[in-house]
Amino acid sequence: xxxxxxxxxxxxxxxxxxxxxxxxxKENGIVRxxxxxLADKMGxxxxxxxxDFNCFGGFGQxxxxxxxPELYGKIGEILGVSTERKTIVIxxxxxxxxxCNKISATNSGFKIIGxxxxxxxICGNMIKGIPxxxxxxxxxFCIDNKPVCAVVCIPSNDxxxxxxxxxxxxxxxxxxxxxxxxxxxxxxxxxxxxxxTDSLMTLGYLTAENPKNSMED
Numbered sequence: 001x002x003x004x005x006x007x008x009x010x011x012x013x014x015x016x017x018x019x020x021x022x023x024x025x026k027e028n029g030i031v032r033x034x035x036x037x038l039a040d041k042m043g044x045x046x047x048x049x050x051x052d053f054n055c056f057g058g059f060g061q062x063x064x065x066x067x068x069p070e071l072y073g074k075i076g077e078i079l080g081v082s083t084e085r086k087t088i089v090i091x092x093x094x095x096x097x098x099x100c101n102k103i104s105a106t107n108s109g110f111k112i113i114g115x116x117x118x119x120x121x122i123c124g125n126m127i128k129g130i131p132x133x134x135x136x137x138x139x140x141f142c143i144d145n146k147p148v149c150a151v152v153c154i155p156s157n158d159x160x161x162x163x164x165x166x167x168x169x170x171x172x173x174x175x176x177x178x179x180x181x182x183x184x185x186x187x188x189x190x191x192x193x194x195x196x197t198d199s200l201m202t203l204g205y206l207t208a209e210n211p212k213n214s215m216e217d
Contacts, residue, residue: 007055007056011051011052011055014052015052015075015078015079016079017042018042018052018075019072019075019076019079019081021038021041021042022068022071022072022075023072025068025072026068026069026072030068031067031068031069032064032065032066032067032068033065033066033068034046034065034066035047035049035050035060035065035066037065038066053071056074056078059071059074076107079108079109080109081107081108081109082109083109084109084110084111085109085110085111085148085149085173086111086113086145086146086147086148086149087103087110087111087112087113087147087148087149087150087151088112088113088114088115088116088138088141088142088147088149088150088151088171089103089112089114089115089116089150089151089153090115090116090117090135090138090150090151090152090153090154090162091116091117091152091153091154091177092115092116092117092119092122092125092127092132092153093117093119093122093153095153095177096115096117096127096151096153097127099151099153099175099177100112100115100127100128100130101127101128103151104128110149112128112130112151113130113145113147114130114133114138114141114145114147115127115130115131115132115133116132116133116134116135116137116138116141117132117133117134117135118134118135118154118158120134135162138165138166139165139169142166142169142170142171143169146170147170147171148170148171148172148173149171149172149173149174149175150166150171150173150174150175151174151175151177152174152175152176152177152178152182153177153178154178155178156178156179156180159178159180159182160180160185163180163182163185163186164185167186167189171189172188172189172190173189173190173191173192174189174190174191174192175192175194176191176192176193176194177194177196179195179197
């Protein structure tokens with residue numbers, strides 16, 4: 001059995017944060033760091049960091065710690081940042097444009113090759129040098145260009161039929177900004193959900209629980 005299949009999602013979700021912190025250290029000329037020093041900077045424990053890294057074989061040396069540039073490169077390899085996964089974006093409104101700009105500015109391993117929208121008024125506009133195409137052309141585009149990832153920035157009521165089509169066309173991973181539960185309908189694909197309202201409501205709960213934030217008459 002592949003050992004990576006046993007790695008918990010919580011460990012995987014910490015990898016981008018390690019990558020970000022290590023980049024900061026690398027840019028500041030820090031070459032070596034211990035698990036304790038890294039833990040102190042990140043608000044974690046040294047044992048948790050060692051456990052996380054051991055899931056991928058371990059990267060430190062006894063008595064030395066971690067080589068920062070080397071560890072940064074290794075985690076980048078694990079995250080696949082040097083690959084170019086062909087990606088399409090569906091929805092070219094304000095959210096879609098912001099997401100396109102973020103992907104283009106981030107070394108994430110995803111390359112946008114197509115952007116689609118059903119609003120004919122914005123079809124033909126350019127985002128990061130890529131034309132917004134009508135959603136009517138998405139099937140032919142996918143057949144010709146074979147993207148593997150879709151970023152979805154459209155209302156949930158448009159999602160069911162669209163995701164069924166995209167999966168049949170070879171899309172196997174989704175960055176989902178809608179409230180439609182893709183994983184429930186298609187457990188065979190990879191989905192990372194971004195529920196902005198849920199996140200805001202979580203912040204609302206935490207804020208409400210803080211006595212300092214209670215309203216006074």
